[in-house]
Amino acid sequence: MTDKKLLGVDLGGTTAKFAILTQDGEIQQRWSIDTNILDEGAHIIPDIIASIQDHLKLYNMTAADFQGIGMGTPGTVDTKAGTVIGAYNLNWKTLQHPKRDIEAATGIPFAIDNDVNVAAMGEQWKGAGDASDNVTLVALGTGIGAGVISDGHLLHGVAGSAGEIGHVTVDPNGYMCTCGKKGCLETVASATGVVRVARDMAEEYAGDSQLKQILDDGDDISSKIVFDCAKEGDKLALMIVDRVSYFLGLGLGNLGNMLNPEYILIGGGVSAAGDFLLSRVDKYFKQFTFPNVRETTKLRLATLGNTAGVIGAASLARH
Amino acid sequence: MTDKKLLGVDLGGTTAKFAILTQDGEIQQRWSIDTNILDEGAHIIPDIIASIQDHLKLYNMTAADFQGIGMGTPGTVDTKAGTVIGAYNLNWKTLQHPKRDIEAATGIPFAIDNDVNVAAMGEQWKGAGDASDNVTLVALGTGIGAGVISDGHLLHGVAGSAGEIGHVTVDPNGYMCTCGKKGCLETVASATGVVRVARDMAEEYAGDSQLKQILDDGDDISSKIVFDCAKEGDKLALMIVDRVSYFLGLGLGNLGNMLNPEYILIGGGVSAAGDFLLSRVDKYFKQFTFPNVRETTKLRLATLGNTAGVIGAASLARH
Numbered sequence: 001m002t003d004k005k006l007l008g009v010d011l012g013g014t015t016a017k018f019a020i021l022t023q024d025g026e027i028q029q030r031w032s033i034d035t036n037i038l039d040e041g042a043h044i045i046p047d048i049i050a051s052i053q054d055h056l057k058l059y060n061m062t063a064a065d066f067q068g069i070g071m072g073t074p075g076t077v078d079t080k081a082g083t084v085i086g087a088y089n090l091n092w093k094t095l096q097h098p099k100r101d102i103e104a105a106t107g108i109p110f111a112i113d114n115d116v117n118v119a120a121m122g123e124q125w126k127g128a129g130d131a132s133d134n135v136t137l138v139a140l141g142t143g144i145g146a147g148v149i150s151d152g153h154l155l156h157g158v159a160g161s162a163g164e165i166g167h168v169t170v171d172p173n174g175y176m177c178t179c180g181k182k183g184c185l186e187t188v189a190s191a192t193g194v195v196r197v198a199r200d201m202a203e204e205y206a207g208d209s210q211l212k213q214i215l216d217d218g219d220d221i222s223s224k225i226v227f228d229c230a231k232e233g234d235k236l237a238l239m240i241v242d243r244v245s246y247f248l249g250l251g252l253g254n255l256g257n258m259l260n261p262e263y264i265l266i267g268g269g270v271s272a273a274g275d276f277l278l279s280r281v282d283k284y285f286k287q288f289t290f291p292n293v294r295e296t297t298k299l300r301l302a303t304l305g306n307t308a309g310v311i312g313a314a315s316l317a318r319h
Numbered sequence: 320m321t322d323k324k325l326l327g328v329d330l331g332g333t334t335a336k337f338a339i340l341t342q343d344g345e346i347q348q349r350w351s352i353d354t355n356i357l358d359e360g361a362h363i364i365p366d367i368i369a370s371i372q373d374h375l376k377l378y379n380m381t382a383a384d385f386q387g388i389g390m391g392t393p394g395t396v397d398t399k400a401g402t403v404i405g406a407y408n409l410n411w412k413t414l415q416h417p418k419r420d421i422e423a424a425t426g427i428p429f430a431i432d433n434d435v436n437v438a439a440m441g442e443q444w445k446g447a448g449d450a451s452d453n454v455t456l457v458a459l460g461t462g463i464g465a466g467v468i469s470d471g472h473l474l475h476g477v478a479g480s481a482g483e484i485g486h487v488t489v490d491p492n493g494y495m496c497t498c499g500k501k502g503c504l505e506t507v508a509s510a511t512g513v514v515r516v517a518r519d520m521a522e523e524y525a526g527d528s529q530l531k532q533i534l535d536d537g538d539d540i541s542s543k544i545v546f547d548c549a550k551e552g553d554k555l556a557l558m559i560v561d562r563v564s565y566f567l568g569l570g571l572g573n574l575g576n577m578l579n580p581e582y583i584l585i586g587g588g589v590s591a592a593g594d595f596l597l598s599r600v601d602k603y604f605k606q607f608t609f610p611n612v613r614e615t616t617k618l619r620l621a622t623l624g625n626t627a628g629v630i631g632a633a634s635l636a637r638h
Contacts, residue, residue, distance in 0.1 A: 132477070133477075134476055134477040146577075148577075150469065150472075150474045150476065150481065151472055151473075151474055151475055151476070151481075153469075153470055153472050154470075155469045155470055155578065156470055156579075157453055157469065157470070157578055157579025157580060157615075157616075158451070158452075158453040158579055158580060158581035158615050158616065159579055159611055159612075159614075159615035160579070160611075161576070161579035161609075161611045161612050161615070162469065162470075162577065162578050162579045163577065164576050164577065164579070164609060164611075164612065165576070165577060167576050167608075167609035167612075168573045168576045168577060169569060169572060169573060169576075169607045172569065172607070177609075179609040179610060180609070180610060181606065181607065181608075181609060184609070250488060250491065253488060254487045254488060254573055254577075255577060257480070257483045257484070257486050257487045257488075258465075258467075258481065258482065258483065258484060258487060258573075258574060258577055258578070259474065259476055259481050259577070260475075260476025260477055260478055260479070260480035260481045260483070261476060261477060262477035287500065288488045288491070288500065289486075289500075290480075290483060290486035290496075290498040290499070290500060290503070291498060291499060292478055292479075292480045292483075293478075293480050293483065293486075295478075296476075296477050296478035296480070297476075297477065
């Protein structure tokens with residue numbers, strides 16, 4: 001095994017995070033810069049290049065010290081061409097060429113994939129995935145996405161949409177989704193989905209509830225407030241968490257039945273609810289999986305938080 | 320590319336089919352033998368070995384003429400160990416060692432996988448899969464199974480249950496499945512599932528229907544009779560086909576959302592209903608897939624019929 005270093009870049013709408021890692025995945029240096037999305041995101045790649053060059057100089061390192069650079073990004077990625085399009089939180093509306101530009105400027109081989117795929121690689125390598133060949137990371141944030149590693153391979157599908165569990169239909173007559181169809185998992189189990197379920201159930205709820213009181217007062221709520229109320233025993237909040245858990249158990253159960261991963265890892269902002277959420281989802285997951293999957297596919301919380309991105313990005317550079 | 324031949328074996332509960340293929344997938348010889356399931360299936364592997372040896376002699380061929388033997392089998396397969404367990408229609412209740420036994424007897428390298436995975440490889444290579452890297456074959460027979468090839472790799476999952484779309488939950492409050500959970504796709508869209516749906520809907524149906532007449536007369540029906548009646552315009556049969564198509568569209572749509580294959584191929588006995596079924600399933604498939612999958616994942620009928628098995632089995636020997 002080479003002792004060359006790996007450079008991981010986790011590009012997001014507000015910051016780009018960087019890390020230099022050993023081949024074993026040990027982080028040696030970390031830094032970050034703000035993402036400048038002005039001028040249709042035209043500064044983003046030049047800023048990343050300048051920051052890499054500055055830090056290599058600072059650490060007395062050269063291109064020859066690196067096996068490669070890996071990057072995770074929002075948007076639709078062509079992993080072979082090394083291009084990105086449609087990353088709206090970066091203002092990237094036209095085709096971008098990070099691989100071409102970063103390789104030309106640094107002289108270091110470059111690989112790229114989308115952010116949730118890269119986070120899945122990070123959790124598989126150094127997080128809750130225990131280096132298993134069969135790991136799916138489901139990120140419950142504003143939306144829901146998944147990165148699927150099956151039989152040791154990160155899946156993309158024919159047009160990069162493998163892992164779109166956020167748009168799996170869990171309720172054929174359910175809420176309208178931003179994607180244009182009804183009853184997507186995202187409409188009921190993302191951070192915004194939990195709030196939507198909460199508002200609807202609160203309207204029909206007649207009993208005593210602190211959560212209902214907050215809503216009746218016209219105050220804004222978040223998925224965190226719903227889970228906090230539920231943990232304190234609020235009956236309405238418990239009913240909401242049960243409904244969200246039911247749909248997550250159905251969606252993840254069907255993912256289990258189709259892919260039989262060793263671990264389905266739950267990450268993203270909503271997963272801050274921790275074991276309280278996990279145990280409730282697991283009850284329904286077991287109800288919706290057939291025996292061999294029930295016995296061999298386990299639900300777990302992701303453990304790396306927002307370092308999963310740089311670690312997974314760096315792991316792309318190993319291949 | 321070597322010009323050595325490939326030998327494919329498709330082992331089933333009534334016959335074992337054999338074929339000798341070129342590296343291009345052209346079938347040069349084909350034969351079959353009856354499967355003798357007596358004595359807990361103890362004769363099956365010896366019979367296969369004897370048949371291979373007889374035919375090699377007949378064709379003046381030796382082990383050196385072959386790159387390998389590939390086999391598809393029912394049951395739970397350990398592809399690395401080359402073992403099979405729990406193939407109940409073969410009476411194989413204990414662990415079988417086809418790889419060990421067949422390699423020892425023939426001196427030819429041997430690879431094995433389960434029957435639906437092997438059929439998927441066959442359809443991908445020489446059938447409706449057009450050699451795409453992203454092909455799923457869904458076999459609608461007595462039960463429902465699928466073989467999934469994603470980004471060029473046949474998926475197994477941690478315990479061999481990848482592709483168990485027959486046990487995806489499409490109706491949480493639906494029929495009890497033989498697997499012990501409720502509302503599996505298999506309970507409503509396999510050959511037996513179609514008959515179950517037909518019987519239930521006939522009970523509630525009040526109008527004119529030839530199909531209802533057949534059932535009221537106490538005659539047995541099959542999924543073929545249901546589709547034949549529907550094609551002739553029988554209103555009850557059309558309602559049954561619509562319900563079955565709805566559940567297939569939901570299950571296959573969710574497979575599409577998770578895996579984004581280029582082609583989902585529909586095979587097995589029920590697929591004999593052809594475009595009549597396919598067009599109805601496709602309507603619901605489009606309803607239950609999100610835009611990028613709707614545009615890039617296509618439903619097709621499988622084309623190889625029961626030669627998919629030997630062709631796909633032979634393809635295992637190429638790797």
